[in-house]
Amino acid sequence: MWKNGANYSVQTESEYEPIGEESRPLLAAQGVQARGASFWSSAFNLMNAIMGSGILGLSYAMANTGIIGFSILLLVVSSLAAYSVHLLLLLCDKTGVNSYEALGERAFSRPGKLVCIMCCCSLSLAMSTYLFILKSEMPAAVTGFMSTETSGKWFEDGVALLILVTLIVVLPLALLPKIGEFLGIHHGELFSLSLSLCIFPINDCVCALQSAYAVPTMAFSFLCHTAVLPIYCELHRPTKQRMQSVANVSIFLSFVVYLISALFGYLTFYTHVESELLLGYDTYLPRDVVVMSVRLAILLAVLLTVPLIHFPARKAVLMLCRGEREFSWLSHSLSCFFILTFVLLLAIFVPDIRNVFGVVGSTTSTCLLFVYPGMFYLRISSEPMRSLNSAGAVLLMVIGLVVGVLSLCVIIVSWAQGP
Structure with missing residues (x-):
C-alpha cells in the first residue's frame, strides 16, 4: 500500500518506514510499484521551497553592493547552499534518517534535535515578511482600482486591512488540522513572484552599513534545507547523485531568477530602490496595468502562502512544547x-522588512544553511579531518559563523545609529 505517492511501506495508517534503494528489487519481484516523484517534479518542489519573499529584498541588496559585488555574493551563497545539501545527503545515506531534526538528534542527541526544532520555530518569522508585504501592498492595490482619488478612507490603512484579511482568510486556513490538497496552491507562488520580472526600468552606489543586509537576505532566500531530505525520500530512484542533481538544478534556476529580478529592480530605481521592491512603483506608476497585475498576483500568492508556512511552524512549536503526542x-x-x-x-510594528530579512538571515538561516550541516557532518562522519568533505564542513561552519555574527553586529550598529 502506498500513501501520497511517497516511497513508504505502510503497515497501518500510522506506521510506515522509509524504503531504501536496496529494498526496491525485492519489491519489484513481488509486483509492487515503488515509483515516487519524478526528477523535474522534485526539482520544482525544491525550487518552490527556495523561492519566497526574499526575492523582493534582493534589489535593495544589489543597490548596496553593486551589480558585480552582488553577483559574486549571490554565486558564493548559492554554491555554499549546494555544498551544504551535499553534506546533508551524505549524512542521510550514512544514517538512514530523513529529517533535519533527526540528523540533529543523531549528531548531538536530544539537545541537537531541540536546537533544530527551535530554528524551525524561528522560521515562522518568515511569515511576518509575507504579512508585511500584505500590509504595505494592499492599500495600493485597493486604491489603484478606484476611479477617483481617495483620502482618509479606512481601506487606505494597511494595518486595518491586514488584520481583516488575517481573520477572514488566514486564520480559517491555518486552523485546518492537515494541509491536504491545499498544498497544490503553493505552486502558484513561484510563478507569481517571478512576474516581477515583467516590470522594466523606468528611472534614472554607495556602499554603507546597509550592505550588511545583503548576505543575510541571500541566505534567507536560499534556505530550503529542511525540505531537502523529505523530497529525497519521495524521489523516484532516490540515489545521492540523483538528488544532488535535483538540488543543483533547483538552486541554479533560483539563482538565475534572483539575479535577473534583482537586476531589473535595481535598474529601475538605482540607489532609491526600496527594501521591499514593489513599494517604489507607487511613486512612478501608481495605476499602471502591468504593475497592478503583478501586485495582485503577488498578493494572492503571499496570502495563500502564509497558512502553508504556518503548518510546519506550528508543528515545530508543538514538538518543542509537547513532544510527539496525539492530536489535540x-x-x-x-x-x-x-x-x-x-x-x-511583528508585521504591524516592525518598520522595515529588511530588519526581518537581516535578523533571520544572519541567525536562523546561516545556522540551517551553513553551520549545522558542517557540525552534523563532523560529528557523525568517520572521515579524517584532512579529507575533502571534512575540510569543506569546517570551512562551511567558519563562513557561517563569521558571516552570521558580523552581519548581526553591523545590523545592530546600524539600528543604534538610526536613520
Missing part, C-alpha cells in the same frame, strides 16, 4: 492563535 484540538488552536498573533504584531 486545544493545543492545535492555542498554538495557531499564538503564532499568528506573534507574527501579526
Whole structure:
C-alpha cells in the first residue's frame, strides 16, 4: 500500500518506514510499484521551497553592493547552499534518517534535535515578511482600482486591512488540522513572484552599513534545507547523485531568477530602490496595468502562502512544547492563535522588512544553511579531518559563523545609529 505517492511501506495508517534503494528489487519481484516523484517534479518542489519573499529584498541588496559585488555574493551563497545539501545527503545515506531534526538528534542527541526544532520555530518569522508585504501592498492595490482619488478612507490603512484579511482568510486556513490538497496552491507562488520580472526600468552606489543586509537576505532566500531530505525520500530512484542533481538544478534556476529580478529592480530605481521592491512603483506608476497585475498576483500568492508556512511552524512549536503526542484540538488552536498573533504584531510594528530579512538571515538561516550541516557532518562522519568533505564542513561552519555574527553586529550598529 502506498500513501501520497511517497516511497513508504505502510503497515497501518500510522506506521510506515522509509524504503531504501536496496529494498526496491525485492519489491519489484513481488509486483509492487515503488515509483515516487519524478526528477523535474522534485526539482520544482525544491525550487518552490527556495523561492519566497526574499526575492523582493534582493534589489535593495544589489543597490548596496553593486551589480558585480552582488553577483559574486549571490554565486558564493548559492554554491555554499549546494555544498551544504551535499553534506546533508551524505549524512542521510550514512544514517538512514530523513529529517533535519533527526540528523540533529543523531549528531548531538536530544539537545541537537531541540536546537533544530527551535530554528524551525524561528522560521515562522518568515511569515511576518509575507504579512508585511500584505500590509504595505494592499492599500495600493485597493486604491489603484478606484476611479477617483481617495483620502482618509479606512481601506487606505494597511494595518486595518491586514488584520481583516488575517481573520477572514488566514486564520480559517491555518486552523485546518492537515494541509491536504491545499498544498497544490503553493505552486502558484513561484510563478507569481517571478512576474516581477515583467516590470522594466523606468528611472534614472554607495556602499554603507546597509550592505550588511545583503548576505543575510541571500541566505534567507536560499534556505530550503529542511525540505531537502523529505523530497529525497519521495524521489523516484532516490540515489545521492540523483538528488544532488535535483538540488543543483533547483538552486541554479533560483539563482538565475534572483539575479535577473534583482537586476531589473535595481535598474529601475538605482540607489532609491526600496527594501521591499514593489513599494517604489507607487511613486512612478501608481495605476499602471502591468504593475497592478503583478501586485495582485503577488498578493494572492503571499496570502495563500502564509497558512502553508504556518503548518510546519506550528508543528515545530508543538514538538518543542509537547513532544510527539496525539492530536489535540486545544493545543492545535492555542498554538495557531499564538503564532499568528506573534507574527501579526511583528508585521504591524516592525518598520522595515529588511530588519526581518537581516535578523533571520544572519541567525536562523546561516545556522540551517551553513553551520549545522558542517557540525552534523563532523560529528557523525568517520572521515579524517584532512579529507575533502571534512575540510569543506569546517570551512562551511567558519563562513557561517563569521558571516552570521558580523552581519548581526553591523545590523545592530546600524539600528543604534538610526536613520
